[in-house]
Amino acid sequence: MAVSDGRNLETDSHLDPLAIDIAYRPMDMAGGVAVDAEPSRKTGSGPSSAGSSSLRGVWTVWADYYATGEGRTWMARIAHADDSQGAIADFGRAFDPFFAAGAQACEGVVDNEVTGLLFSHSALVQARRFAGRAHFELQCRFHFNRA
Numbered sequence: 044m045a046v047s048d049g050r051n052l053e054t055d056s057h058l059d060p061l062a063i064d065i066a067y068r069p070m071d072m073a074g075g076v077a078v079d080a081e082p083s084r085k086t087g088s089g090p091s092s093a094g095s096s097s098l099r100g101v102w103t104v105w106a107d108y109y110a111t112g113e114g115r116t117w118m119a120r121i122a123h124a125d126d127s128q129g130a131i132a133d134f135g136r137a138f139d140p141f142f143a144a145g146a147q148a149c150e151g152v153v154d155n156e157v158t159g160l161l162f163s164h165s166a167l168v169q170a171r172r173f174a175g176r177a178h179f180e181l182q183c184r185f186h187f188n189r190a
Contacts, residue, residue, distance in 0.1 A: 099123040101174045102130035103153035106138075106146040114188030118142060119158045121170055122180040137182050161185055 105119040118138050124130035127148040135143030152170045161183040162170075173179050 099125050100150055101152060101170070102127065102148055102150055103158060104130050104134040104146050104148045105153075105155065105157040106134075106142050107157055108142055108145060111190075113190040114186065116142070116184060116186040117157050117160055118146075118182075118184045119161045120180070120182040121152055121158070121162075122182070123178055138184060 100123065101121065102124045103119065103121045105117075107115070107117055109115040118134070120130075120134045120137050122130070122133060124133055127150070130148045131143050131146050134146050134148075135141075152167055152174060154167050158167065162181055166181060170179060170181055
């Protein structure tokens with residue numbers, strides 16, 4: 044799938060090199076977009092010198108909620124926020140304030156048991172690449188109940 048706003052990625056020098064790199068990234072038809080190897084499990088902890096000074100730090104917030112043993116809900120949100128309290132408040136608005144009370148927050152793009160379950164490796168790699176360079180938001184909820 045290609046999306047264009049009519050600009051020529053080869054000749055428009057004002058375009059961000061990251062956008063050009065993503066636009067020309069080869070497709071792996073079996074698994075989606077080809078991604079760079081990322082040895083680090085946590086990166087992208089805030090704005091870099093390459094990004095706009097108006098960008099806030101990137102925060103990962105996640106929760107693993109279960110009460111009676113019949114069901115479980117995994118939730119995660121990776122987005123920009125000013126601090127951990129702001130990130131958790133945004134998480135509560137996205138999922139429900141009830142779940143924010145037990146959520147954990149860490150600065151950067153975090154790959155852990157919850158985020159690894161909810162987001163593909165490719166999505167986490169792209170989030171790391173955009174950290175400090177563009178506003179973005181990833182969020183997902185996975186709920187099951189065996190009752």
